[in-house]
Amino acid sequence: MSMPDVEEAAVKVLGGAADMRDAARITAEQGWHLLGVPEPEGAGGTLADLTGVVRAVSAAGLSSPLPELHAPVVLSVRGQLIAPWGPAWENVNLAGEPYDIGDAPSSGAVLTRWRILHAARLVGGCQGAAARTAAYAATRVQFGRPIARFQAVSALVAEAHAQAVLAAAGLEAALADPEDDLVAVAALATASRAGTAVARVAHQVHGAIGVTQEMGLERLTRRLWAWRDLPGEAELEPLLGLLGEERAWDLGAGDE
Amino acid sequence: MSMPDVEEAAVKVLGGAADMRDAARITAEQGWHLLGVPEPEGAGGTLADLTGVVRAVSAAGLSSPLPELHAPVVLSVRGQLIAPWGPAWENVNLAGEPYDIGDAPSSGAVLTRWRILHAARLVGGCQGAAARTAAYAATRVQFGRPIARFQAVSALVAEAHAQAVLAAAGLEAALADPEDDLVAVAALATASRAGTAVARVAHQVHGAIGVTQEMGLERLTRRLWAWRDLPGEAELEPLLGLLGEERAWDLGAGDE
Amino acid sequence: MTFRAERRGTFRAERRGTFRAERRGAFRAEVRDQIAKWRRDGVFEPRSDSWLTGYDEDFSRRLGARGWIGLTWRGRGFADRFVLTEELLRAGAPVAAHWIADRQIGPAIARLGSAALKQALLPGIEAGDVRFCLGMSEPDAGSDLASVRTRAVRTDGGWLLDGQKVWSSHAHRATHAYVLARTSTGEHKHRGLTEFVLDMSAPGVTARQIPDMRGPGHFCEVFFDGAFVPDSAVLGSVGDGWGQVTGQLAFERGGPERVLSTYPLLALTLAAAGPADAGRVGELVARLTALRRLGKQVAARMDAGEAPIGAAATLKMLGNRFEVDVIEVARSVPGVPRAAIDDAVLAAPGFSLRGGTTEVLGVVIAREAMGAVG
Amino acid sequence: MTFRAERRGTFRAERRGTFRAERRGAFRAEVRDQIAKWRRDGVFEPRSDSWLTGYDEDFSRRLGARGWIGLTWRGRGFADRFVLTEELLRAGAPVAAHWIADRQIGPAIARLGSAALKQALLPGIEAGDVRFCLGMSEPDAGSDLASVRTRAVRTDGGWLLDGQKVWSSHAHRATHAYVLARTSTGEHKHRGLTEFVLDMSAPGVTARQIPDMRGPGHFCEVFFDGAFVPDSAVLGSVGDGWGQVTGQLAFERGGPERVLSTYPLLALTLAAAGPADAGRVGELVARLTALRRLGKQVAARMDAGEAPIGAAATLKMLGNRFEVDVIEVARSVPGVPRAAIDDAVLAAPGFSLRGGTTEVLGVVIAREAMGAVG
Numbered sequence A, B: 001m002s003m004p005d006v007e008e009a010a011v012k013v014l015g016g017a018a019d020m021r022d023a024a025r026i027t028a029e030q031g032w033h034l035l036g037v038p039e040p041e042g043a044g045g046t047l048a049d050l051t052g053v054v055r056a057v058s059a060a061g062l063s064s065p066l067p068e069l070h071a072p073v074v075l076s077v078r079g080q081l082i083a084p085w086g087p088a089w090e091n092v093n094l095a096g097e098p099y100d101i102g103d104a105p106s107s108g109a110v111l112t113r114w115r116i117l118h119a120a121r122l123v124g125g126c127q128g129a130a131a132r133t134a135a136y137a138a139t140r141v142q143f144g145r146p147i148a149r150f151q152a153v154s155a156l157v158a159e160a161h162a163q164a165v166l167a168a169a170g171l172e173a174a175l176a177d178p179e180d181d182l183v184a185v186a187a188l189a190t191a192s193r194a195g196t197a198v199a200r201v202a203h204q205v206h207g208a209i210g211v212t213q214e215m216g217l218e219r220l221t222r223r224l225w226a227w228r229d230l231p232g233e234a235e236l237e238p239l240l241g242l243l244g245e246e247r248a249w250d251l252g253a254g255d256e
Numbered sequence C, D: 001m002t003f004r005a006e007r008r009g010t011f012r013a014e015r016r017g018t019f020r021a022e023r024r025g026a027f028r029a030e031v032r033d034q035i036a037k038w039r040r041d042g043v044f045e046p047r048s049d050s051w052l053t054g055y056d057e058d059f060s061r062r063l064g065a066r067g068w069i070g071l072t073w074r075g076r077g078f079a080d081r082f083v084l085t086e087e088l089l090r091a092g093a094p095v096a097a098h099w100i101a102d103r104q105i106g107p108a109i110a111r112l113g114s115a116a117l118k119q120a121l122l123p124g125i126e127a128g129d130v131r132f133c134l135g136m137s138e139p140d141a142g143s144d145l146a147s148v149r150t151r152a153v154r155t156d157g158g159w160l161l162d163g164q165k166v167w168s169s170h171a172h173r174a175t176h177a178y179v180l181a182r183t184s185t186g187e188h189k190h191r192g193l194t195e196f197v198l199d200m201s202a203p204g205v206t207a208r209q210i211p212d213m214r215g216p217g218h219f220c221e222v223f224f225d226g227a228f229v230p231d232s233a234v235l236g237s238v239g240d241g242w243g244q245v246t247g248q249l250a251f252e253r254g255g256p257e258r259v260l261s262t263y264p265l266l267a268l269t270l271a272a273a274g275p276a277d278a279g280r281v282g283e284l285v286a287r288l289t290a291l292r293r294l295g296k297q298v299a300a301r302m303d304a305g306e307a308p309i310g311a312a313a314t315l316k317m318l319g320n321r322f323e324v325d326v327i328e329v330a331r332s333v334p335g336v337p338r339a340a341i342d343d344a345v346l347a348a349p350g351f352s353l354r355g356g357t358t359e360v361l362g363v364v365i366a367r368e369a370m371g372a373v374g
Helices: A003-015 A020-030 A047-059 A066-070 A108-139 A151-176 A181-211 A217-227 A233-240 A245-250 B003-015 B020-030 B047-059 B066-070 B108-139 B151-176 B181-211 B217-227 B233-240 B245-250 C003-007 C021-040 C057-065 C077-090 C096-112 C115-127 C241-247 C249-253 C263-272 C275-303 C309-332 C338-350 C358-373 D003-007 D021-040 D057-065 D078-091 D096-112 D115-127 D241-247 D249-253 D263-272 D275-303 D309-332 D338-350 D358-373
Strands: A075-077 A080-083 A098-101 B075-077 B080-083 B098-101 C132-135 C151-155 C158-166 C176-182 C193-199 C205-212 C215-230 D132-135 D151-155 D158-166 D176-182 D193-199 D205-212 D215-230
Touching (some): A003 A020, A020 A066, A108 A151, A151 C358, A151 D275, A151 D358, A181 D275, A245 D263, B003 B020, B003 B047, B047 B066, B066 B108, B108 B151, B108 C358, B151 B181, B151 C309, B181 B217, B181 B233, C057 C096, C077 C263, C096 C115, C096 C132, C193 C215, C241 C249, C263 C309, C309 C338, D057 D115, D096 D115, D096 D132, D096 D249, D158 D176, D193 D215, D249 D275, D249 D309, D263 D275, D275 D309
Antiparallel strands (some): C151 C158, C158 C215, C205 C215, D151 D158, D158 D215, D176 D193, D205 D215
């Protein structure tokens, strides 16, 4: 089974999941989260392969606990400890996804892997929303022509695309050096900001119809809004501001 | 002599000043800086009248020490004490205006008046640069039509205008309550940010020719760049962030 | 030229006449006290975007009983309405039920309506009993408001409406609708439009909620199937609808709701902010001070009989940006309740769409900027 | 369906082949060491925008002697040039004298030039002796690059150029110019254009500096009055100039100089930053990491023979924004030297103009976005 096939299968099967518990069961059964874990315990493949699956699922506007099954973490978010997909699932985020507030710390290496995969989740959401935005602008007619022909709309389409491209590049940098916790921080911060920008622009281009359930854009943007704060860039970026020039410059150079 | 006449006279005469020393001499002779000082020591009028003169001079792309002659201050800028138009004039800023690094503190009331007048300086510069930008966009032809007809350019023209309008509104709020040092801080911070935005947009619309001495735009934008950091918003805004809701909401309500 | 000798004592009094410190300040104090009392009594819970999503007919009637609906046509003017609405939005009070009538349709009826229409509706609006929705946008029209396909055909003593409107907030529970319809065809799309006031209980009117991100919400579709409007319910002149609509844009765009939709979230942010947040929060405070002053200028110009379309568009463009930036800062300040952030986040996509998109406003503002120099 | 059983051990090796960790890492180390040595020896002072304003013929010859000009056509490729230029820009080294030849005209000559032209110019470029300026823009043309009025008329053994170019950086001290001229008329403006290589010492060529914000600077006007260009100095095919130019846009827009113009200021900012600045500075660090990776992707695609025009435009649009944001953050960090800030401030207006305005890039990027979905 090639990677594109795996991605397609994951999207298809998870699209039919009844809820997050069901999605977790399916994911565990299929072993998708073990991509990037050496055999025989894992499924082999690279972390990049796994991020590909995460991205594809998110780009389709779906939720999945792939990152959490791969790297179970408890996060400190704005002073609170949060388990994104804990076992009790007492709370629900903006995207209808369950989470817990817990207190067990996670190890550094596990947290870094989770950050990379969570960034992949955001990148996928950005890519999905940007693609929808471009497609909508190309086909939606106003004042007698496709709105993409208006320079102001075209600039918004470009912005969404560019932010998705940038976030994907940040993710690639993190994958190039998955041992460096700070590149993962950078990738997640960039993806978080891209999520904000893409969601804003996507809704601006779609107009009022973009907020309707019928249009389906909100399946992507609500997830971006929930995911971007898990944690948000305001918690991540300060970790990168006092590195000094040399360390900052070398971020993401792991594959050179 | 009506206020518009005074403004016109100030622009005309200061436009002929050889340098800042000359401008200071002329200003003092004419007593323009005594506008807003009660008679018989001053020239009467209101602080608003004086800001009108400051704005008009700045909008014409000119330097003048009107605020400093009215309210001589020494500022703390990024940890250094700076006298904008001190007597020695050992340094020169980005706009070719002299300044000193000194150490004498200024009183609160004097500093507030200076901040209002310095904000007026920035507002004038924004208005001058925004007006030039609109005029240029309306007349400059590219791809066979005035560039203002391109939606992206039109958005830039709108942005410059809007920022100048906003900064002027902030100044009006400060003038409505000139005893409140924090409204002056707010007005100056807003004007400082507007200066950055207007200068950026003005150059974007003008293209390469905007940076030439011949075009004359840089007489306005260089001043905006120099003035916006005297001090910049990064020093001012933190003074407004911990006021609490009620005090923040009442800022600028002095004339109600 | 010695300036000092000539101008002595001439303009001290000039710019002072417009300040009416005592009365206006007193009105704000009165409004604040009443709102604080309502809050203490648990009459409402603050929330963002309350002028659109805070729908509470009882609260509107309370305001009506206090005499606070219709200030602009009852001799108090836009400046007082500005103060009142600022304080209501500040508190996140549920004002959606009467908002459109108070802001836009009431003033239009007072100015353009027949004597019968005024008599029939203004008292009900002022009491909070008559609640309006807007029937402007149509399916597939987007920002192109003039591409109206809803038709009004002449009949005995009035008109019959056929067609469909969309994005009519709270239409399913409004008592009346403002409807822009085409009364003649074959001309330029800006001509042949007429403004109507429609009783939502008339036969042939159907309203249906459109599920949005929060489930069934304020957005509705409205269908007209031969719905009757009497001649007395025509606003202004038949065929002049487009000119009348654009003349009202300053009313629609220039109010404090274009700046303060997320103010309740900002209030929570101001309460939670610590030294590490002071810069970002302070930037919002500075900007808000200028934006509110701009809103005050717009209100004063409307009281002076102007239609400050450019200034209103500027206020809306910058105000919508501010409303969104409040959310971004709130996200970064520890201790701001998640639910309040999420509530504002879900409302935010609408900020820059309703009342004219950023793109449309940019054109209006640029036109004013070039007019100012040309 | 059990995924684990089926796919066991199939893709572990897949995406590894493209990493050439040892060689590429070693080259970066070599470049760093050399630059550090030059800095220690006082060979240059770092400054922002050094690829445009850091003009130093001796420094270019030093690079030439090291074999570091012309990597792309000398068998090393874009990935190595990417590493080299990143480190040079990082250091704020004065690379302006050879920049255009190394980035753009050298590769064009290597690909499209006659054997005589290659022989005549490539060795000089590689040594740092042949310095190119660009003759693309014309007065009143602005972003409309195709509205070329400079004419080339056929003569014995070559062409005679008449017309005027503008915004040609360092033309007054360049040895050669790239000139886009019209070789036939009456067609669509995109047709009938031809690319020439002109010896600046030819009779009939005059260059004049245009005073900018810093006084007489890099911008020049260039006048052609019957200037002769031999046939051997035609680049590519007569009449195909426009297609050739647009094909080079990825080279022109996709390099690290679209991101790193203010890096020397960022370096000072990183050195000065304290805890209160960590968030703002950290945002720049995160963004830079992604932008540099994007630049690396562009270089890799050029090595693979692609012309990644959309990705290059994306890099430039986002990179220019980053370059300006560095200045805004630097302004806010106490202890960053004023002179370094001012130097960057005066350079900044050019960032988003040169190599295609933001508006032009937006159209290119949107087109790619829609192509990607359509």
